[in-house]
Amino acid sequence: MTIVLGVTASIAAYRSADIASKLRKEACNIHVVLTKGAAQFITPLTLQTLSRNPVTTDLFAETADWHPGHIDLADRADLLLVAPATADIIAKLALGLADDALTAIALATRAPILIAPAMNGKMWLHPATQNNVTVLRSRGIDFIGPEEGMLACGYEGIGRLWPVDEIVAKSTVRMRSQIELAARPGDCVFRLGSVSWLVGVPFMAVLRDRRRCSSAGEAKIKK
Numbered sequence: 001m002t003i004v005l006g007v008t009a010s011i012a013a014y015r016s017a018d019i020a021s022k023l024r025k026e027a028c029n030i031h032v033v034l035t036k037g038a039a040q041f042i043t044p045l046t047l048q049t050l051s052r053n054p055v056t057t058d059l060f061a062e063t064a065d066w067h068p069g070h071i072d073l074a075d076r077a078d079l080l081l082v083a084p085a086t087a088d089i090i091a092k093l094a095l096g097l098a099d100d101a102l103t104a105i106a107l108a109t110r111a112p113i114l115i116a117p118a119m120n121g122k123m124w125l126h127p128a129t130q131n132n133v134t135v136l137r138s139r140g141i142d143f144i145g146p147e148e149g150m151l152a153c154g155y156e157g158i159g160r161l162w163p164v165d166e167i168v169a170k171s172t173v174r175m176r177s178q179i180e181l182a183a184r185p186g187d188c189v190f191r192l193g194s195v196s197w198l199v200g201v202p203f204m205a206v207l208r209d210r211r212r213c214s215s216a217g218e219a220k221i222k223k
C-alpha cells in the first residue's frame, strides 16, 4: 500500500513525523511531500528517515527519470493523506490550483484523498474555509477533524489536529475499503494486520492497474 503524505505549514507539522512512522509500521510505503512552508516547521531529513523514502519538496527538482516525479507519485498513491492541512492548502485544493508538488499530485491522482486540518479556530470557522470544505466534500474528499481544545496560537476552540492514532487508523481503513471495492467477483481478499492481499499477490498492485485503466481515455494516455 502506498500513501502519499502531504505535510503543510501548520504548527502541527511536527506531528507528521509520528504519522509517517506509524503508517510505515502498518506496512505502508510512505512518500512524504512537503510544501515550501512546511519545511520551516519540520525537516525533510526527519521525514525521509522515518518514512524510509526520499521526500519531495520541489515540483521542479526532477531526478534522472523522464517521467515527472509528481505524476509518478500521483499514479502510485493508494491514498493521499494531507496531515496537517492548512487553511491555505484547503483553499488551493478547492480551487484546483497546481503551483507546487502537493497540489499538482492532488489534481493528478485518482486515489482517495483524506484531509486532517489544523489551524486557528477563527480560520477554520471562517466562511471561506467552510465553503472550501463543502466544495471538497462534494467531490468525495474525506475530512478527519479538526478537534476542539487548546490551540498553539493561545486560543481555545476548534482547530486542533485530530489524534494521530485515529488519523492512522482512518487512513488504513480507507485504503482497505478501496481494495475491497475494487475486488472482482471470485477474487480472494484476505487481511494480514491492516494490509489487504489478493491470493498472495500484493493487492494494491492489482488495484493500481485497474485504476489506471479505469477509462478508455486514461488507458490511451498510459500507452
Ligand SMILES: Cc1cc2nc3c(=O)[nH]c(=O)nc-3n(C[C@H](O)[C@H](O)[C@H](O)COP(=O)(O)O)c2cc1C
Residues within 6 Å of the ligand: 007, 008, 009, 010, 011, 012, 035, 036, 037, 038, 085, 086, 087, 088, 089, 118, 119, 120, 123
Ligand atoms: C508559527 C506559524 C504557525 C502557523 N500555523 C498554521 C496552522 O496551524 N494552520 C494554518 O492553516 N496556517 C498556519 N500558519 C499559516 C501558514 O503557514 C501559511 O498560511 C502558509 O502560507 C501555508 O502554506 P502551505 O499551505 O503551502 O503549507 C502558521 C504560520 C506561522 C508563522
